[in-house]
Amino acid sequence: NAGVTQTPKFQVLKTGQSMTLQCAQDMNHNSMYWYRQDPGMGLRLIYYSASEGTTDKGEVPNGYNVSRLNKREFSLRLESAAPSQTSVYFCASSATAEQFFGPGTRLTVL
């Protein structure tokens, strides 16, 4: 039982490049979330998926797209990376109010 897994752990991109962050959970949770965390700040919600087949914008969705591939997997795509997207990205899942977090992806955009 791995919980929430994220790949990759680290990534360096050049401005304008694209990439997809992968997230998977094995707890059969309906809801999944993508957050970003910037230095000295809490987490800010980018996108979430209440259930398979649905996605909704969070607080800071600009520059990102998501895909809820199936119940287990929720991916985050940066189509044209910008330095402002340098951050640590966390995926989470939940069945109730409590959320379970992955270990994070540290992304640097040069």
Place this chain on the structure above:
Amino acid sequence: SQQGEEDPQALSIQEGENATMNCSYKTSINNLQWYRQNSGRGLVHLILIRSNEREKHSGRLRVTLDTSKKSSSLLITASRAADTASYFCATGPISSGSARQLTFGSGTQLTVLP
């Protein structure tokens, strides 16, 4: 914008002492949760208190909630070096549909000195 704001931003105590962190929020909530984040890791859920509860305990943790003041506190008793981490409050809104959206505060960095 961030719903919750923690106070203090940083706290340094000796092992064995108690640590108290406070959280204030702006809008009505369904629940308030506290999470811990060790350096370089993901967040781990500690405790949840519902809006109709005033106090909750879990091991060495005690959480209080005052909805009239829109504030909460987290008390860690008999602290240990392993408690060194960042602590975040997160609020769940009254209406969030089938997804439990949370809004996180900016966190308190707790350092417990041996």
